[in-house]
Amino acid sequence: MVENIHLAFEGIWSHKLRSVLTMLGIIIGIAAIITIVSTIKGTNEQIKENLIGAGNNVVTIELNQNGNQYDLSWNPLPDQVRVITEDTRKELEQIPGAEQASLYYKRSYSDGLFFRDTAFNGNLIGVDQNYFSVYGMQVRSGRGFTEKDYSQYRKVALVDSTAAESLFNGVDPVGQCLEFGTEVFTVVGIIGPREEFTPTINSFNDYYLYANDGSGTVYFPSSVWPTLYQFDEPQSAAIKVRNTDVMASVGKDAADLLTSSQIIGTDTGFDYRSADMLEQAQQLQNMSKSTNTQLVWIASISLLVGGIGVMNIMLVSVTERTSEIGLKKALGAKKKRILLQFLTEAAVLTSIGGVIGVLTGVGLAELISRVMQIPVAISAPAILIAVVFSTLIGVIFGLLPATQAANLNPIDALRRV
Amino acid sequence: MRILKLTDICKDYMQGKEPVRVLKNINLEVEQGDYIAIMGPSGSGKSTLMNIIGCLDVPTSGEYELNGNNLRNLKDDDLADMRNKYIGFVFQSFYLMPKMEAVDNVALPLLYADVPLKERRQRAEEALKAVGLEERIHFLPNQMSGGQCQRVAIARAMVTKPALLLADEPTGALDTKSGKQVMDIFDDLSDSGMTILMITHDPDIARRAKKVYHILDGELLTNQEGGTGRE
Numbered sequence: 059m060v061e062n063i064h065l066a067f068e069g070i071w072s073h074k075l076r077s078v079l080t081m082l083g084i085i086i087g088i089a090a091i092i093t094i095v096s097t098i099k100g101t102n103e104q105i106k107e108n109l110i111g112a113g114n115n116v117v118t119i120e121l122n123q124n125g126n127q128y129d130l131s132w133n134p135l136p137d138q139v140r141v142i143t144e145d146t147r148k149e150l151e152q153i154p155g156a157e158q159a160s161l162y163y164k165r166s167y168s169d170g171l172f173f174r175d176t177a178f179n180g181n182l183i184g185v186d187q188n189y190f191s192v193y194g195m196q197v198r199s200g201r202g203f204t205e206k207d208y209s210q211y212r213k214v215a216l217v218d219s220t221a222a223e224s225l226f227n228g229v230d231p232v233g234q235c236l237e238f239g240t241e242v243f244t245v246v247g248i249i250g251p252r253e254e255f256t257p258t259i260n261s262f263n264d265y266y267l268y269a270n271d272g273s274g275t276v277y278f279p280s281s282v283w284p285t286l287y288q289f290d291e292p293q294s295a296a297i298k299v300r301n302t303d304v305m306a307s308v309g310k311d312a313a314d315l316l317t318s319s320q321i322i323g324t325d326t327g328f329d330y331r332s333a334d335m336l337e338q339a340q341q342l343q344n345m346s347k348s349t350n351t352q353l354v355w356i357a358s359i360s361l362l363v364g365g366i367g368v369m370n371i372m373l374v375s376v377t378e379r380t381s382e383i384g385l386k387k388a389l390g391a392k393k394k395r396i397l398l399q400f401l402t403e404a405a406v407l408t409s410i411g412g413v414i415g416v417l418t419g420v421g422l423a424e425l426i427s428r429v430m431q432i433p434v435a436i437s438a439p440a441i442l443i444a445v446v447f448s449t450l451i452g453v454i455f456g457l458l459p460a461t462q463a464a465n466l467n468p469i470d471a472l473r474r475v
Numbered sequence: 476m477r478i479l480k481l482t483d484i485c486k487d488y489m490q491g492k493e494p495v496r497v498l499k500n501i502n503l504e505v506e507q508g509d510y511i512a513i514m515g516p517s518g519s520g521k522s523t524l525m526n527i528i529g530c531l532d533v534p535t536s537g538e539y540e541l542n543g544n545n546l547r548n549l550k551d552d553d554l555a556d557m558r559n560k561y562i563g564f565v566f567q568s569f570y571l572m573p574k575m576e577a578v579d580n581v582a583l584p585l586l587y588a589d590v591p592l593k594e595r596r597q598r599a600e601e602a603l604k605a606v607g608l609e610e611r612i613h614f615l616p617n618q619m620s621g622g623q624c625q626r627v628a629i630a631r632a633m634v635t636k637p638a639l640l641l642a643d644e645p646t647g648a649l650d651t652k653s654g655k656q657v658m659d660i661f662d663d664l665s666d667s668g669m670t671i672l673m674i675t676h677d678p679d680i681a682r683r684a685k686k687v688y689h690i691l692d693g694e695l696l697t698n699q700e701g702g703t704g705r706e
Contacts, residue, residue: 061586068574385570388531389631390559390587392552468531472570 059402066403069375070410077407080371083364084411084451085418088444090357092419095440097426098350100433115302116193117309117332119295119316124327130291131167138326139292146319147186150297153311155304160188161293163283171276172237173225180221180273184283190249192298200232200247207246208281215243219250221274236276238286249277292320295330306332361447364411365455372404372459376466383463384471397464404456405449412448416441476507477540478638478670479528484537486523486693497523499693501537505639510665511672512684513695520693522643525674529562529641530554542638559587563632567644569624571616571631577603578612581631588635602630606660622653629660633669640664642673646680658683 070077121128121139128136142161150159163184171178183189187208190196198219207214215236222231236243284290295316299308309332316330376383383396420436427434486498497520505511515521526532527539530546533554539546542561549557558564563584571580582599590598603612606626616624625645632640645661646654662683665671673684681687689696 072574381570382572385572386583386587387555388529388558388564388570389584390555392555392587394552395587469526472531472566 059398062399062402063406065399066406069403070407076371077410080367080407081364081411081414083360083367084408084448085364085415087357087359087361087364088412088415088448089418089422090360091354092416092436092440092444093422093426094350094353094357096419096423096434096436097432099435099437099440100423100427103435104433115299115305117297117299117305117312119297119309119312119330119332121292121294122329122331125331127331127333128328129166130163130287131165131169135289135291136326136328138322139328140320140322141290142293142295142316142320146316147295149315149319150295150312153297153308153315155299155308156297156312157300158188158192158298159312160192160296161186161280162189162296163280163287163291163293165287168276170238173234176225176227178221178225178236178273178276180224181275182278182286183275184278184280184286186280189277189296192296193251194298195249195251198248198250199230200245202247202249203277203279207279211281211285212279213241213243213282213285214246214279216247216249216277217245218275218277219248221276222248224273225276241285243278243282308332361451365408365451368404368408368452369455369458372400372456373462375403376400376459376463379463380466380471383466384468384473387466387468388472393464396466397460400460400463401453401456404460405452408452408455409445409449412445415448416444419444478505478507478509478542480504480538480540481528482538482540484524484527484534484539486520486527486532487535488523497693498527498534501693501695503688503695505670505672507670508665508668509670509672510661510683510685512681512687513672513674513690514676514678514681514687515674515690516676519690521674521690524690524695525641525643528639528672529564530557555587559584559635561638563635563637563640565625565628565632565640565642565645567647569616569621569628569648571624571627573616576613576615577608577619577627577630580616580627581634584631584635598634599630602634603627605633606630620653621649622656625649625653625657626660629657629664633664638670640669640671642671644675644677645673646675646677654680 121136123133123136147159147161150156165182168178168180168182171182185203187203187205190202196202197216200216202216203214206212217225217231225231226234231245232247234245236245278286280293295312297308297312299305313330313332317328320330321328386396420441423434423436426432481501481503484498484501484503485496487494487496489495501524513521513524523532527534530541531554533546533549541557544557546554546557571577572583575583578596578599581602582595585595585598600609600612603609606629608623608626608630611619611623611627614623616627619627625648629645632642640661642661646657649657658680661671661673665685671684673680675681
């Protein structure tokens with residue numbers, strides 16, 4: 059085999075121009091495919107990043123009834139659903155791929171929270187001590203919630219920067235009081251994501267999809283949530299996962315776990331479902347994929363044409379080397395050996411073409427990303443597949459010439475000199 | 476020991492739609508150590524006979540026994556095996572691989588016999604030494620004279636230690652002096668017990684053989700005693 063590869067390189071080297079021209083079809087095909095795949099992957103990764111945010115691999119599991127999210131802002135307290143215990147939370151963290159789990163209460167519509175005479179109409183969230191760590195948020199000014207805030211049921215609150223703007227109208231929120239019914243809460247700090255993430259917006263569609271609107275969020279320690287809403291409510295769970303690839307599986311496992319442990323009775327219509335952004339991202343990605351798949355097909359035609367070119371040149375090569383083949387057969391070379399020699403030569407030829415094609419494709423993709431501002435991500439598996447595929451093309455299209463060479467009659471082959 | 480035995484060998488070729496009989500009932504026996512020349516004008520069928528003896532072609536009818544193996548109904552790959560094991564070829568125009576050094580050319584048949592690389596090299600070098608080319612081991616064919624090339628070809632034929640050395644006009648492409656050199660090697664090989672069958676139309680060359688056969692119109696004619704050997 060090593061002998062064959064060596065021979066193949068020698069053969070290719072001795073006909074440089076011809077070899078390059080033969081490889082051209084393969085080079086163009088592979089380069090086109092690599093470029094297209096890189097662009098697809100770049101676009102997809104941008105979509106994913108926009109939806110998921112920078113590095114926040116969080117999947118949330120919420121209570122649903124008959125397939126709709128069960129929001130306590132409008133719905134009564136569900137009898138058949140238990141409060142999630144600390145033990146269950148720890149079980150959630152045991153799910154493979156899960157790193158940290160947090161339980162929280164949420165109202166997406168808040169009735170009755172005021173700063174002076176301004177009503178707040180954003181989200182209210184009652185958080186446990188893991189919540190900010192799960193979401194990767196940190197205190198921007200003032201302080202966060204402490205152990206004692208929870209144990210002593212202190213009436214304190216944190217606001218995010220959006221709420222700080224919409225509710226406080228330029229007043230520094232830290233130290234201010236919020237009223238909820240007859241209760242008064244002190245704002246102890248402003249909290250926000252560790253890294254400010256701005257989605258890349260290229261179109262109006264992107265804007266509607268990614269831009270955060272609304273009036274922001276006010277956070278309370280979960281221990282005082284019953285002070286706001288009187289009852290022990292079933293919580294939602296937020297789970298930080300190792301990476302985006304396991305989001306779906308962790309989400310499903312966690313939802314199953316909560317559904318089986320929290321719902322009392324059957325046929326209640328209640329279940330827990332994961333709401334991760336990934337699914338949404340995937341739908342968008344599928345759209346961009348389908349258009350690009352067609353491009354890949356077109357590029358494949360170039361590969362086919364390249365393959366036929368290889369076959370053509372190999373046939374010429376067999377004719378040219380008839381006496382060499384004849385001699386080898388006379389000296390005792392079996393069919394398989396001759397077949398392998400020519401197959402190897404074809405495969406080496408197309409593999410070199412494939413490698414050059416990959417390099418060209420990567421270069422082209424980089425160029426496109428610079429010039430047209432399109433995100434590009436080079437995909438390692440795609441490169442590997444491309445090279446393997448180009449080798450395969452050599453084997454497939456080399457088969458006919460190689461068989462012809464192997465079946466040459468040694469007398470005819472020797473006579474033709 | 477009998478190296479080969481041809482019994483009633485016939486060979487037909489199609490010329491248009493008519494079969495033409497090129498070899499007619501050839502009977503020939505070759506014993507170990509024989510030094511035979513087959514002579515004949517062009518078109519007499521001597522090349523066809525050589526191809527059949529060399530397992531490059533199969534007869535239309537008749538029996539061929541080589542080193543105890545009956546060659547009837549053998550497949551291409553089995554014939555390749557026979558050639559590799561039992562026959563060393565020397566051709567008129569050498570047929571060396573132009574991009575291979577002398578030693579690699581000589582080692583080629585061993586590659587097809589699946590001999591390991593190290594042993595191949597060693598045996599090839601020894602074979603080159605035996606034909607007096609130890610100085611030319613790493614030369615390419617185009618760096619050597621015709622006579623040297625033919626000696627490389629002889630080394631290649633001998634490297635597998637074949638039962639039969641088959642030579643087709645071995646001096647046809649050489650000048651007198653190198654032709655004589657090459658023939659001396661053949662004589663030496665014969666003296667050392669090698670079985671040699673050679674095809675030629677040159678009576679001077681044929682005279683060196685111990686037996687000379689004539690072939691005419693596809694028939695093997697006389698069995699006359701050879702010449703004196705070395706002149």
